[in-house]
Amino acid sequence: MPTITSSVIYTVYDYLFPPTEPGKQWRERASAEAVLRTKAQQDAQTAWKNGDRETSKKLNLEAKAHYREMEHYNSKAEQAAFAHYNAGANAAQLQQVDLHGLFVAEALVRARAHLEACRKARVSRTTFITGRGNRSIDGVAKIKAAVQDWLKQEEGVTVDESETEKNPGIVVAVIEVDSTPPEGDGDAAWPWKAGETVAWAVVGTVKSLFALASTAAPQSAPLAIEPPKSASTPNFSKEFEVPPSPAPPGVSIQSEVTPSQGSGERRC
Numbered sequence: 001m002p003t004i005t006s007s008v009i010y011t012v013y014d015y016l017f018p019p020t021e022p023g024k025q026w027r028e029r030a031s032a033e034a035v036l037r038t039k040a041q042q043d044a045q046t047a048w049k050n051g052d053r054e055t056s057k058k059l060n061l062e063a064k065a066h067y068r069e070m071e072h073y074n075s076k077a078e079q080a081a082f083a084h085y086n087a088g089a090n091a092a093q094l095q096q097v098d099l100h101g102l103f104v105a106e107a108l109v110r111a112r113a114h115l116e117a118c119r120k121a122r123v124s125r126t127t128f129i130t131g132r133g134n135r136s137i138d139g140v141a142k143i144k145a146a147v148q149d150w151l152k153q154e155e156g157v158t159v160d161e162s163e164t165e166k167n168p169g170i171v172v173a174v175i176e177v178d179s180t181p182p183e184g185d186g187d188a189a190w191p192w193k194a195g196e197t198v199a200w201a202v203v204g205t206v207k208s209l210f211a212l213a214s215t216a217a218p219q220s221a222p223l224a225i226e227p228p229k230s231a232s233t234p235n236f237s238k239e240f241e242v243p244p245s246p247a248p249p250g251v252s253i254q255s256e257v258t259p260s261q262g263s264g265e266r267r268c
Contacts, residue, residue: 078102111147115175125173
């Protein structure tokens with residue numbers, strides 16, 4: 001990541017000179033890191049020739065750090081440019097993709113992802129907006145040539161030459177797709193499952209409305225249920241009273257025990 005000093009400098013520079021195109025400030029930072037990387041590599045080679053191995057190793061590590069920063073800034077520039085030129089695009093239709101502001105390698109990565117999405121969604125025709133090459137150093141549309149060469153190698157894809165030649169800033173591709181409904185629950189089956197998705201959305205909406213209506217309705221007081229009143233409570237203990245057992249022959253049982261006089265004994 002950049003140091004605090006470089007971050008402050010970049011922030012002030014962006015404030016004084018706002019970028020005129022998306023991702024430009026990140027490209028400029030990436031270019032600066034590329035210059036620093038090249039210088040560190042050259043200094044490392046010079047130190048190695050002079051026999052200073054320690055300094056050469058340190059400079060090589062510094063060159064690698066500048067390379068990582070360069071890749072980081074280029075990645076942010078690619079994301080900013082692609083998001084800007086494809087803002088509001090309908091991802092479900094996949095009619096086109098805009099590759100303005102990208103390097104050739106970055107544009108090919110985005111183009112491959114777009115073609116794969118078209119195949120899954122069974123889109124048979126799409127347009128790659130490559131630009132006329134006005135931002136190129138020699139004015140040649142490098143992205144258009146690269147996309148055309150790549151599409152010609154793709155199986156089941158042909159380039160509509162007539163439409164492509166009419167506009168020097170686009171490449172129109174015709175994709176072979178299967179017209180039969182796909183099986184399974186994959187992403188390619190989404191056109192045939194759209195009705196089911198809408199139906200479930202309607203069901204969810206109805207449930208939400210019922211829940212809202214039940215919440216807003218006034219709640220009635222719960223009914224108090226009292227047990228029936230009886231004149232008296234029956235005493236079941238008397239009905240199930242157990243009679244005393246008869247005493248064995250020759251044995252008398254007294255209800256109370258009295259101590260004998262003059263002795264501490266008890267008798268039955």
